[in-house]
Amino acid sequence: xxxxxxxxxxxxxxxxxxxxxxxxxxxxxxxxxxxxxxxxxxxxxxxxxxxxxxxxxxxxxxxxxxxxxxxxxxxxxxxxxxxxxxxxxxxxxxxxxxxxxxxxxxxxxxxxxxxxxxxxxxxxxxxxxxxxxxxxxxxxxxxxxxxxxxxxxxxxxxxxxxxxxxxxxxxxxxxxxxxxxxxxxxxxxxxxxxxxxxxxxxxxxxxxxxxxxxxxxxxx
Numbered sequence: 001x002x003x004x005x006x007x008x009x010x011x012x013x014x015x016x017x018x019x020x021x022x023x024x025x026x027x028x029x030x031x032x033x034x035x036x037x038x039x040x041x042x043x044x045x046x047x048x049x050x051x052x053x054x055x056x057x058x059x060x061x062x063x064x065x066x067x068x069x070x071x072x073x074x075x076x077x078x079x080x081x082x083x084x085x086x087x088x089x090x091x092x093x094x095x096x097x098x099x100x101x102x103x104x105x106x107x108x109x110x111x112x113x114x115x116x117x118x119x120x121x122x123x124x125x126x127x128x129x130x131x132x133x134x135x136x137x138x139x140x141x142x143x144x145x146x147x148x149x150x151x152x153x154x155x156x157x158x159x160x161x162x163x164x165x166x167x168x169x170x171x172x173x174x175x176x177x178x179x180x181x182x183x184x185x186x187x188x189x190x191x192x193x194x195x196x197x198x199x200x201x202x203x204x205x206x207x208x209x210x211x212x213x214x215x216x217x218x219x220x
Contacts (some may be wrong), residue, residue: 001066001085001160001193003052008061008071010047021047023216024061031160034184039213041064045197047215049165051054053088053194054078065161081117083112087192088155089183091166093146095138095153101125102134105153112157124152128182133207144175151183155190162187162194168203180206 010022019042029035039045050056050062054070063071065085073081097106102121109117125131128148140148147167154162166178167183184206187194196207204210212219 002031003054003161003195004062004064006062006064008048008063009059010044010051010052010056011059014153021216022051022058025213025218027218029108029193029195030132031193033209034187034194034196034207036196036198036210037213038198038201038210040155040199043156043213044216045213049163049195049197052161053086053139054082064121071076072073075151083108085160087157087159087162089147089150089154089162089164089167093138093150093170095146097138100135100137100139101130101149104138105143105148105156108153114157121152121156124156125149125157128152142175143171144179147171147179148182151179153185155186155192158190160193162192164194164196166198168200210218 005025005027008022008025009020011018011020013064019165037045040116047056051058051071058071062069066220070078070081096107099107102125105124106117109120110165114120122134125134128151130145130152131155132150133145141149156199164183168180173178198204
């Protein structure tokens with residue numbers, strides 16, 4: 001997927017005060033590219049990722065995906081587009097606690113009404129090294145296993161765009177290294193256009209390109 005972000009601004013109301021989080025962000029990502037967005041806490045990284053995922057609306061500007069203006073789609077259109085073309089890996093996993101690892105990975109396929117969801121989900125769990133843990137619930141998995149399950153869930157629909165928000169942020173350094181090795185192996189093998197939001201400069205260097213978000217402005 002080709003992604004173009006054009007002059008995106010976002011302001012939040014905090015009591016009587018208006019806080020401008022994004023002040024005219026511009027950048028593009030080409031198909032198959034893995035791009036890191038760096039920035040300190042409070043720089044607007046998570047806000048930007050929410051806009052790219054269609055979970056929030058920009059105050060002004062456009063987000064274009066393969067030529068379509070994603071930011072201006074109706075909510076129903078956006079939901080369908082996101083379900084088919086965008087995968088999201090959250091820092092906190094966001095697995096459904098009462099579903100097994102296999103059922104969590106199947107969930108996006110079930111929502112889209114895809115054929116053979118269990119087979120496709122099993123294949124992804126095998127790919128991330130969790131085939132033997134498919135019947136376990138999130139509470140029975142380690143942090144690294146939960147994050148690998150979340151990665152499999154994000155990739156099971158073969159999304160054109162993968163958005164990852166500090167995917168190793170809640171893991172110890174050794175587990176985080178293993179998860180990110182797997183992350184890069186899978187997205188490069190699948191040639192998935194990827195945006196990785198991180199504050200880790202070493203992790204960002206593993207991407208094709210690094211962008212820095214500072215005080216609501218992208219330093220390209």
